[in-house]
Amino acid sequence: MVNLLEVLHKEIMPAEGCTEPIAVAYAVSLAAELVEEEITAIQLFLSGNIIKNAMGVGIPGTGQTGLPIAAALGAVVRRSERKLEILSGLTPEELASAEGLLERKLLEVELKDTPEKLYIEARVHSKNHTATAILVKEHTNVQFLAKDGQRLEPKMDKADCGDPLSLDPEVYSVTLEDIYAFVENTSFEDLRFLLEGAVMNKAISEEGLRGEYGLQVGRKMSQQSALNLFGADVANRIIAATAAASDARMDGSAMPVMTTAGSGNQGIACTMPVIALAELLGKDEETLARAMALSNLITIHVKHYIGRLSPLCGSGIAGGVGAGSGIVYLMGGTLAQIKHSIQNTIASTSGMICDGAKPTCALKISTATNAAIQSATLAMNNISASLNDGVIFEKVEDTIKNMETLVQEGLAATDQAILNIMLSKGASSS
Numbered sequence: 001m002v003n004l005l006e007v008l009h010k011e012i013m014p015a016e017g018c019t020e021p022i023a024v025a026y027a028v029s030l031a032a033e034l035v036e037e038e039i040t041a042i043q044l045f046l047s048g049n050i051i052k053n054a055m056g057v058g059i060p061g062t063g064q065t066g067l068p069i070a071a072a073l074g075a076v077v078r079r080s081e082r083k084l085e086i087l088s089g090l091t092p093e094e095l096a097s098a099e100g101l102l103e104r105k106l107l108e109v110e111l112k113d114t115p116e117k118l119y120i121e122a123r124v125h126s127k128n129h130t131a132t133a134i135l136v137k138e139h140t141n142v143q144f145l146a147k148d149g150q151r152l153e154p155k156m157d158k159a160d161c162g163d164p165l166s167l168d169p170e171v172y173s174v175t176l177e178d179i180y181a182f183v184e185n186t187s188f189e190d191l192r193f194l195l196e197g198a199v200m201n202k203a204i205s206e207e208g209l210r211g212e213y214g215l216q217v218g219r220k221m222s223q224q225s226a227l228n229l230f231g232a233d234v235a236n237r238i239i240a241a242t243a244a245a246s247d248a249r250m251d252g253s254a255m256p257v258m259t260t261a262g263s264g265n266q267g268i269a270c271t272m273p274v275i276a277l278a279e280l281l282g283k284d285e286e287t288l289a290r291a292m293a294l295s296n297l298i299t300i301h302v303k304h305y306i307g308r309l310s311p312l313c314g315s316g317i318a319g320g321v322g323a324g325s326g327i328v329y330l331m332g333g334t335l336a337q338i339k340h341s342i343q344n345t346i347a348s349t350s351g352m353i354c355d356g357a358k359p360t361c362a363l364k365i366s367t368a369t370n371a372a373i374q375s376a377t378l379a380m381n382n383i384s385a386s387l388n389d390g391v392i393f394e395k396v397e398d399t400i401k402n403m404e405t406l407v408q409e410g411l412a413a414t415d416q417a418i419l420n421i422m423l424s425k426g427a428s429s430s
Helices: 003-009 021-033 049-056 065-078 080-087 092-102 176-185 196-210 217-222 234-250 265-283 285-306 315-330 336-347 361-380 396-410 412-427
Strands: 011-016 039-046 109-113 120-128 130-136 140-149 257-260
Touching: 003 011, 003 176, 003 196, 003 285, 011 080, 011 196, 021 039, 021 049, 021 065, 021 080, 021 120, 021 130, 021 140, 021 257, 039 049, 039 065, 049 065, 049 109, 049 412, 065 092, 065 109, 065 120, 065 396, 065 412, 092 361, 130 265, 140 315, 176 285, 176 336, 196 234, 196 265, 196 285, 217 234, 217 361, 234 265, 234 361, 257 265, 265 285, 265 315, 285 315, 285 336, 336 361, 336 396
Parallel strands: 039 109
Antiparallel strands: 011 257, 039 120, 120 130, 130 140
């Protein structure tokens, strides 16, 4: 069985900015560091999901959106050791240099014909050298690194070894019972590191509530006025706090977030409702850490089946399922009631598609948070969706596995259709 503490350490990491464009910056930086000369061209070959998730999102410290500026910054900053925090501490001079690269039209982007959902290939050229970096399956998983055709061994740390989400079903034998037992029996000291994520994600939530980021979903929900139909009850305060974190992150806030399974929005979606409710209920640090371990692990568990990048909204579905589970735990619920919450949340959110990373992700996260609260409330009253309801099976594990069938068989062409629609906007406006 997979070591769940190792999974938590591997799948929960800080990132500054949306992970897809930041991963592109990371890949470009890896290659740029190898040429060691003035760059003459940058070529990117990207899977459709990477392009989809990088087109409309704000890039921290730039006031700009999209893939080109992220890629150009990767070529300029050359801080690959920072990984998903590569743009942390960006200076005006670095931004100006990156904009100069774009003005000289040195960047080319092509869609890569690959079965991989997450594929980033960066080729950086100088007068005398060419370097290539390829990331596959994970945002920091360097599959290939070469200079002038000579393959190099990338520097790796323990966090880069192995991918619990891509293990075959026989190896990935984790069950909800295993997760619950781990949460209950692991020492608090081993889980204490999760509280760093609580501090980080709460801070960007508070920033989103203060600032005019994106659609201001969380901010407007929390402001009392004649134009706001939401009250100040517990549920709406939780939803507003969660949405506000996504508002800030998607609109280019330079504050870091703690990601879950490769996504900052998933980290926000599965932890902020738990963090906000724990504070409202006055729970101690140990209870919060255990609830966060549960919400994160269940989110990771669902993501194992729907995929690292997917036509389904990972924040809404996996994050919502995780959040609902954590809410039930904070309310003193049992494993059976956690299972009820999972069934209810999937029944509510299973059709939520991913149409890229962008400011309106905050809307989907607010919808998912509401579903999680609703599902947890029903679960605490021992009410659950049943075998008679759509994609729901009697056993909750089978319901979760149905999400894999939905992605692979029912939504096989959805990603391409979404990408075509998104790209058509540029063509129709030209």
